[in-house]
Amino acid sequence: MIISNNKKFDPKLHEEADAPAKTVTKYYVGRHGYDAEDNPNIYGVDLIVPGLCYIEVERRFMWDNDGDFPYRYLHIPHRKRKFFNQDMPTLVFTWNHGLTRFIRLHEDVIKNSKVIEKSTQAMPEGEHFYEVDINLGRIIKFT
Numbered sequence: 001m002i003i004s005n006n007k008k009f010d011p012k013l014h015e016e017a018d019a020p021a022k023t024v025t026k027y028y029v030g031r032h033g034y035d036a037e038d039n040p041n042i043y044g045v046d047l048i049v050p051g052l053c054y055i056e057v058e059r060r061f062m063w064d065n066d067g068d069f070p071y072r073y074l075h076i077p078h079r080k081r082k083f084f085n086q087d088m089p090t091l092v093f094t095w096n097h098g099l100t101r102f103i104r105l106h107e108d109v110i111k112n113s114k115v116i117e118k119s120t121q122a123m124p125e126g127e128h129f130y131e132v133d134i135n136l137g138r139i140i141k142f143t
Contacts, residue, residue: 018046018059020059020099021057021058021059021093021095021099022038022046022057024095024099024142025046025047025055025057025093025095025102026047028093028142029047029049029055034049034052035049035050036048036049036055037049037050039054044083045083045086045090051088052088053088053089053090053091054083054086054088054089054090054091055090055091055092055093056080056083056090056091056092056093057093057094057095058076058093058094058095059094059095059096059097059099060094060095060096060097061097062097063096063097063101064096064097064098065096065098066096066100066101067101068139069096069101069103069134069139071134072133072134073131073132073133074094074103074105074132074137075118075129075130075131075132076092076094076105076110076113076129076130077127077128077129077130078115078127078128078129078130079127080092081111083107084107084110084111085107085111089106089107089108090107091104091105091106091107092104092105092107092110094137099142100141100142100143101139101140101141101142102139102142103134103137103138103139103140104137104138104139104140105132105136105137105138109132109136109137110130110132111130113130113131113132113133113136114130114131115128115130115131116128116129116131
């Protein structure tokens with residue numbers, strides 16, 4: 001079992017990142033014939049597509065262009081493991097800053113990725129992350 005420091009919740013950052021990413025994700029899913037709903041459990045995965053899947057959304061401010069993701073690996077916080085192995089599969093949509101591109105990952109790809117400890121601006125003492133090769137996800141341009 002991995003015991004990790006976890007980044008403290010930042011309500012300002014959450015509002016800047018979460019609400020817009022959820023809105024554009026719901027629009028994207030709707031264009032493909034499905035309804036995504038906000039999860040009433042504020043501590044649960046972000047969105048529910050009834051009978052199909054859950055969707056966790058992220059917005060990466062350091063991915064600040066309309067081009068490809070600037071790194072080989074995407075680091076998904078290990079603390080999000082609680083969103084996997086539920087009654088439906090979980091997808092992770094990681095959006096760029098401009099909400100024009102995203103990487104879609106299935107939970108199985110994430111769970112099968114190596115776990116590393118990494119220091120970040122928010123957690124200089126380090127936090128555990130799944131280190132996911134972006135080539136294992138699908139990069140989608142959203143217009």
